[in-house]
Amino acid sequence: MRIVYTDVLVVGGGLAGLRAAVGARRRGQDVIILSLVPPKRSHSAAAQGGMQASLGNTFKGAGDNEDVHFEDTVRGSDWGCDQEVARLFVHAAPQAVRELAAWGVPWNRVKAGPRQVVMDGQHVTLTEPEASHGLIAARDFGGTKKWRTCYVSDGTGHAMLYAVSDQAVAERIPVHERTEAVALIHDGTRCHGAIVRDLVTGELSAYVAKATCIATGGFGRIYRVTTNALINEGIGAAIALETGVATLANMEAVQFHPTTIFPAGILVTEGCRGDGGLLKDASGHRFMPDYEPEKKELASRDVVSRRMEEHIRAGHGVKTRFGDHLWLDITLLGAQHINGKLREVKEICQHFLGIDPVKDMIPVRPAQHYSMGGIRTDAAGQARGLAGLFACGEAACWDLHGFNRLGGNSVAETVVAGMIVGETMADFVESSAGELQVSTALVREFLEREQAKIDTLLHGNGKENASELMRRMQDIMTEKVGIFRRGDLLQEAVDELQALLLRSRKIGIDTKRAGANPELVTAYRLQKMLKLALCVAYGALQRTESRGAHFREDYPRRDDASWLKRTLATWHDDFQTLPTLAYESLDVTRMELPPGWRGYGAKNAIEHPATEARVAEVATIRSAFERADRYTVQQALMPFDHLVPEAFRGRNARPGEQTS
Amino acid sequence: MSTSPRILTLRVLRSSPVEGEAPHWEDFRVEEAEGMTLFLALTEVRERLAPSLQFDFVCRAGICGSCGMLIDGKPGLACCALTRDHGTTITLAPLPVFELIGDLSVNTGKWMRGTAERLETWIHSAAKPDLTAVEPRMEPELAEAIYELDRCIECGCCVAGCGTLRMREEFVGAIGLNKIARFRLDPRDERSDEDFYDLIGDDTGVFGCMSLLGCHDVCPKGLPLQTQIAFLRRKMVAVGLK
Numbered sequence: 076m077r078i079v080y081t082d083v084l085v086v087g088g089g090l091a092g093l094r095a096a097v098g099a100r101r102r103g104q105d106v107i108i109l110s111l112v113p114p115k116r117s118h119s120a121a122a123q124g125g126m127q128a129s130l131g132n133t134f135k136g137a138g139d140n141e142d143v144h145f146e147d148t149v150r151g152s153d154w155g156c157d158q159e160v161a162r163l164f165v166h167a168a169p170q171a172v173r174e175l176a177a178w179g180v181p182w183n184r185v186k187a188g189p190r191q192v193v194m195d196g197q198h199v200t201l202t203e204p205e206a207s208h209g210l211i212a213a214r215d216f217g218g219t220k221k222w223r224t225c226y227v228s229d230g231t232g233h234a235m236l237y238a239v240s241d242q243a244v245a246e247r248i249p250v251h252e253r254t255e256a257v258a259l260i261h262d263g264t265r266c267h268g269a270i271v272r273d274l275v276t277g278e279l280s281a282y283v284a285k286a287t288c289i290a291t292g293g294f295g296r297i298y299r300v301t302t303n304a305l306i307n308e309g310i311g312a313a314i315a316l317e318t319g320v321a322t323l324a325n326m327e328a329v330q331f332h333p334t335t336i337f338p339a340g341i342l343v344t345e346g347c348r349g350d351g352g353l354l355k356d357a358s359g360h361r362f363m364p365d366y367e368p369e370k371k372e373l374a375s376r377d378v379v380s381r382r383m384e385e386h387i388r389a390g391h392g393v394k395t396r397f398g399d400h401l402w403l404d405i406t407l408l409g410a411q412h413i414n415g416k417l418r419e420v421k422e423i424c425q426h427f428l429g430i431d432p433v434k435d436m437i438p439v440r441p442a443q444h445y446s447m448g449g450i451r452t453d454a455a456g457q458a459r460g461l462a463g464l465f466a467c468g469e470a471a472c473w474d475l476h477g478f479n480r481l482g483g484n485s486v487a488e489t490v491v492a493g494m495i496v497g498e499t500m501a502d503f504v505e506s507s508a509g510e511l512q513v514s515t516a517l518v519r520e521f522l523e524r525e526q527a528k529i530d531t532l533l534h535g536n537g538k539e540n541a542s543e544l545m546r547r548m549q550d551i552m553t554e555k556v557g558i559f560r561r562g563d564l565l566q567e568a569v570d571e572l573q574a575l576l577l578r579s580r581k582i583g584i585d586t587k588r589a590g591a592n593p594e595l596v597t598a599y600r601l602q603k604m605l606k607l608a609l610c611v612a613y614g615a616l617q618r619t620e621s622r623g624a625h626f627r628e629d630y631p632r633r634d635d636a637s638w639l640k641r642t643l644a645t646w647h648d649d650f651q652t653l654p655t656l657a658y659e660s661l662d663v664t665r666m667e668l669p670p671g672w673r674g675y676g677a678k679n680a681i682e683h684p685a686t687e688a689r690v691a692e693v694a695t696i697r698s699a700f701e702r703a704d705r706y707t708v709q710q711a712l713m714p715f716d717h718l719v720p721e722a723f724r725g726r727n728a729r730p731g732e733q734t735s
Numbered sequence: 736m737s738t739s740p741r742i743l744t745l746r747v748l749r750s751s752p753v754e755g756e757a758p759h760w761e762d763f764r765v766e767e768a769e770g771m772t773l774f775l776a777l778t779e780v781r782e783r784l785a786p787s788l789q790f791d792f793v794c795r796a797g798i799c800g801s802c803g804m805l806i807d808g809k810p811g812l813a814c815c816a817l818t819r820d821h822g823t824t825i826t827l828a829p830l831p832v833f834e835l836i837g838d839l840s841v842n843t844g845k846w847m848r849g850t851a852e853r854l855e856t857w858i859h860s861a862a863k864p865d866l867t868a869v870e871p872r873m874e875p876e877l878a879e880a881i882y883e884l885d886r887c888i889e890c891g892c893c894v895a896g897c898g899t900l901r902m903r904e905e906f907v908g909a910i911g912l913n914k915i916a917r918f919r920l921d922p923r924d925e926r927s928d929e930d931f932y933d934l935i936g937d938d939t940g941v942f943g944c945m946s947l948l949g950c951h952d953v954c955p956k957g958l959p960l961q962t963q964i965a966f967l968r969r970k971m972v973a974v975g976l977k
């Protein structure tokens with residue numbers, strides 16, 4: 076039995092995992108990172124567009140601050156997020172950007188003086204202030220009042236990931252590449268690490284840790300059409316679910332990105348629209364202003380995706396033998412801009428479509444993009460239900476995004492949550508609760524259990540074909556649990572997924588080898604992915620309202636009266652075929668921003684009984700503190716300072732703003 | 736113009752060191768589809784014909800650098816290679832130089848981590864950043880120039896294309912030299928040319944390069960490797976003469 080001991084085990088070498096690891100390491104802990112692939116190949120590298128942080132350096136960002144970022148985030152979430160977490164996040168985001176700058180990220184910088192931009196289809200001249208010359212620049216993104224998205228041309232995620240990954244090398248943190256956590260070791264109340272499979276040799280070993288952090292990213296691959304990398308299969312979330320005690324939250328909250336190239340599903344960044352690109356239909360008509368006169372192409376993603384599908388349904392799509400699509404037109408941005416700031420987009424168009432976006436329009440259609448749901452944690456990143464287990468990044472439901480995340484808020488979340496969870500884990504390891512008390516018998520039991528599962532797959536007499544079941548699951552999700560949802564279709568999806576889950580217990584495998592064996596990998600991952608798919612589909616079926624990215628045609632209104640709550644899913648025993656769902660209410664009486672209209676999309680929510688009183692209360696507090704600075708007002712409305720780790724306290728300075 | 740799709744033969748150099756399986760060629764036939772990439776073709780082979788076939792795709796969009804292989808003998812990213820740009824028989828082999836894992840999969844990660852440790856590819860700065868203060872300024876053009884060199888995706892194509900590396904294992908390769916150029920350009924890194932000379936001022940570094948430029952033509956990101964290597968060599972010669 077091979078056992079590896081460490082203080083902190085971080086499962087996942089993307090932005091979130093790496094940043095958490097660096098944090099814990101700098102506090103003196105021993106850290107090991109596990110990753111399916113070399114960390115720089117994690118999907119964080121694919122984030123093109125940018126990272127939101129309210130630096131307020133640019134002309135169109137002037138006046139930006141935490142308050143504005145907070146409100147945009149809450150509205151974007153359709154009031155589904157945890158507002159305290161949103162506050163903590165907007166507070167720490169500027170620090171995260173500045174830390175990354177110090178670590179070498181070549182953020183695009185403000186150039187003082189006039190410059191040409193495209194806004195709302197028009198060429199406009201903006202004059203950037205002299206005082207901001209050389210500070211970090213920002214671009215426009217959907218659902219934001221200010222230009223707040225810091226960027227590195229269109230390789231933001233790449234530049235961030237490389238910088239943080241190199242910091243991990245500088246800190247001498249070992250990364251065990253090509254390894255996969257396949258189960259968590261736990262005793263029902265405390266997590267003790269993970270059972271890990273070496274993807275080259277097939278060997279299983281136990282990693283025993285005081286603190287275990289899951290940062291395994293999203294689970295987009297349960298869908299057929301997705302922008303996610305092939306490795307985004309959600310195994311980290313699934314192994315947490317399989318403990319029977321840890322909880323997944325809001326799994327039905329799945330984001331679809333408006334502009335993915337058709338039909339491959341490869342993303343072209345929101346920066347295309349942020350920088351002035353337009354959406355057009357088969358007849359070349361710019362249709363978004365017809366639906367969203369205010370924000371047009373730059374309403375939040377859920378809204379734009381739905382409007383696009385609506386327009387296609389109304390018969391305005393471009394017809395091809397693979398189905399219908401619309402056009403993204405960035406030709407008006409000009410060759411210089413596209414060849415510089417949108418070069419990845421240009422390369423993608425050339426490689427996969429054989430077109431040049433300087434001259435040609437890009438065929439696009441929405442596709443699955445982001446998982447708002449994940450392992451439920453508290454604001455410090457501690458997972459619910461299992462002490463010693465932590466989670467951050469897309470794998471977690473920290474609940475910054477509620478039912479829809481804003482573009483640019485995700486890579487920002489990864490590093491901010493990583494900063495926080497790194498501190499939380501270090502605190503935990505230093506505390507008495509963090510002491511290691513695990514029996515080798517328990518470790519052996521888990522190891523043997525996982526080995527037995529693999530042996531059954533390899534040598535059992537199953538006949539089902541894993542790739543075929545995988546494809547079926549992905550089709551069901553894309554066809555029946557997509558952008559538009561309906562009770563009868565969701566019920567069909569749940570029934571069919573349950574049947575697939577039963578069949579997946581009888582998978583047979585042709586390749587018998589124990590080592591690198593892609594067929595075996597597909598088989599055991601599929602069994603886990605089906606559980607996640609069921610959490611999504613069943614959660615969506617139960618939620619009889621529309622909120623953010625979750626849209627029910629049969630229940631088109633947001634229903635705060637009945638559904639201002641978070642879905643919690645657990646999976647108690649391996650023989651269940653459905654998750655156990657429970658709900659946790661969001662407390663309107665403590666919200667800094669009580670529910671209201673988002674400023675785009677439908678305006679038909681059913682009000683929560685407590686909303687009116689809270690709106691009045693907030694107004695009273697605001698008028699009572701009329702003369703106070705914004706920090707004092709905020710503190711009176713919803714204190715959150717206690718959630719900010721020591722290392723990240725203090726007010727964020729901005730050019731031209733008083734912080735005291 | 737004929738309408739029936741081409742039948743492609745993928746001739747793959749297979750092996751499995753773990754299982755003790757020696758390298759051998761194996762042919763797989765797939766029907767070409769519109770817009771087919773080698774990613775799609777190989778996935779189909781694995782699903783229908785050879786479930787044990789090993790290869791490494793992650794982003795399938797030319798971003799992550801996982802899928803470098805020799806395509807008709809030339810290093811390239813398989814996910815971006817459209818089959819229509821190739822003949823009906825396409826040979827695929829793993830990248831040389833790197834440790835072979837099996838079939839088309841090689842351990843670039845280990846090599847790259849080694850490079851990062853050896854060349855210390857991170858910002859060296861004594862100052863602890865003040866995170867709540869307004870960030871230090873940088874000229875916009877400089878930031879863009881740094882990003883130009885930061886675009887390397889560590890795919891290893893330049894390594895596989897380098898004649899020197901096949902003879903001298905410790906050579907840092909074009910990728911290593913490019914990294915040094917990147918950090919040298921970055922004013923936030925306080926290392927001097929003398930420090931860089933210590934890292935690459937010998938024939939495992941910039942003086943080992945024979946300027947054959949097997950690297951330059953194969954970089955999928957079109958990094959200016961040729962100019963960077965030449966520039967760096969001049970700078971390091973200057974340090975050497977001091």
Ligand SMILES: Cc1cc2nc3c(=O)[nH]c(=O)nc-3n(C[C@H](O)[C@H](O)[C@H](O)COP(=O)(O)OP(=O)(O)OC[C@H]3O[C@@H](n4cnc5c(N)ncnc54)[C@H](O)[C@@H]3O)c2cc1C
Binds near residue numbers: 119255302
């Ligand atoms: C195409 C695309 C573009 C995007 N653009 C933007 C953008 O512009 N702005 C923005 O804010 N957000 C963007 N996003 C979202 C954002 O990139 C992701 O949400 C974020 O990078 C996720 O980071 P992460 O660290 O949580 O996970 P990832 O970067 O996905 O990393 C997950 C890590 O976990 C490892 N792993 C997974 N499972 C296991 C296991 N079982 N055992 C061991 N290791 C495991 C993987 O190897 C990997 O290292 C984009 C997403 C996509 C798909």
Ligand code: SF4
Binds near residue numbers: 896944
């Ligand atoms: S120029 Fe030649 S020797 Fe130098 S790094 Fe490139 S391929 Fe190698």
Ligand code: SF4
Binds near residue numbers: 893894913
């Ligand atoms: S320099 Fe180019 S070829 Fe070499 S590893 Fe980087 S991206 Fe690949």
Ligand code: FES
Binds near residue numbers: 799802812815
């Ligand atoms: S799979 Fe990422 S570059 Fe080819």
